[in-house]
Amino acid sequence: MESKAIHIINKFLNPIPQYVLGCLPAIAIMGASPKEKFAKKLAWVLRCLGCPFTGLLYSCNVGKDEVKLCIYWLSSKYFSSTGQRNQQLQQLKHRPVGVYAMSVDKERNEFSNIVKYINRCTARASVLDRMSSLVSTYYILVGIIAAISRTTGINNCEDWPFIPLLLSWTIPAILKRVISGTLVVKDPNCEFELQDIQIIMKPGSESYRKHKLFSVTLVAFVSIVYPWLTVFLAIYTPPIGYYCRSQYLTIICSIWSINSALAYINHLIKEHDVEGNEFLHAWFSIWGFIVAILLLFLALLTNNIEWWSILHEEHCRTTCEI
Template structure:
């Protein structure tokens, strides 16, 4: 009877705290980076997974389109809605490296804003403040990760999920500060209305192309900082930790490169990336990354599971663990620690 009560109590404790709090705090970041004006819930979910599978797709919208509601609104339109000042239809979407500017004709601008107002709205105070919550957890996670490597603090858990999702910070800050939301699908609201585009000056074109290239470069390189921090976080030599994160970063790097190349040669429809094949690839990748992040959150909460799932090869070298114990002070070694090999000590040490 006592054993049964103990098992029930353990189950309740697991249900009360299944994953670390900072993981649930970071979840809104994925919703913000993957927001879209599509009417269907399944399409919204699919777009969020696409952005998770290829961060460049979400970053290009939040970093290179601008803060004006009209720019963010027409970004979702297909190429058929765009014409030049002569009335000729464009065979591409005029954004990023092919960026054009909106016509400065006041009549065209007034007509455009009529449709833009139908599709856009301002985020409420509650929405803006709540969007800053994941920013808090991510920033604290970044500081914790750096502090662990520099030996200035000891963390019971490894805050690598906030580090992995730190690339969402630009979208979070834009939501909290600017607050322009696209609430209706422009492809439906605009109907037959055309958007007149004009050629930008050389400086604007050069600036836009540079920012797109920098966004692509950052999305490819930046995630690997987490791998470096994971490798040098105590106990140094816990290779499964950095290898696991390497899988996620490899998926992002490969997809971000493909996303950038597709953006440079983008066709008529934003949602037919690479004639539809890349969209499927990014969606599947996003689903895989979501599963990997969930598993990582469980492993971060229960460090001993690494050895249980992946074998003794995940145990840190004895010399490294002893050195880490000296760095952060004495640590009581339990038989469970010795069994899991997450903390290993010489045989002449006393176990409690």
């Protein structure tokens, strides 16, 4: 028993695979949050890890304009709108983002003041920060190529990394960081609360609303369906069949698909603040923690092929025929 314990400890002392370290920035970029407290920042990272729709909505639908980037984090109490049929200002009961996106009415706002306050909340990413973001892209792309190459029938008795392929849905957030470079570094709610500002929004055109509905729905579809590509490739990677690796990946993909569907429905119902329903926010964060543990254990299984035997299936230990 003592010798087995020492053997397990020695396994944990093995260097962490480079592709795991290379993918960590992708999670951090996807879950970047301007919240002031560390606990809230961590909760948002876990939420994005447990619910891909949350991170992809911000990366793919907000754009790179500083005003829109900050508006995403503001609660509905800071917004008013003239509505469609009259010019009387009404307090918005939901955030003007995503499907319900609106534009800032520059004629009825002191737009220069709004920009001034927003500039206090934003910063430009450094060249080093942008270039380091590409490291994750490199490991993810190599992981995708490795996954496809293993399905061609090339026998290799070493496990290939599933984690880069699993996290390939984070690429839009990484590319946005590299190309745009604008970061929201301070919670806009704190800045606008101090100034007691109301932002007057104007509804978009019918074509604009249809475009937003389509784009957000497309993000939801990708969030729900895309992760299953990993399971599909794992089935056709030696040992070919729906065995331990595919079954393990199914657990992670099921979590992502269910949570992304719930987040999309919650978004359609309308959200008062960025966290939305507090119970769903806690739910997503808890599942994000569980996914983090599953990914860590997956990295250990990949680095120690013999550990797959704990799943009690004859095809678990090897990925090829010797």
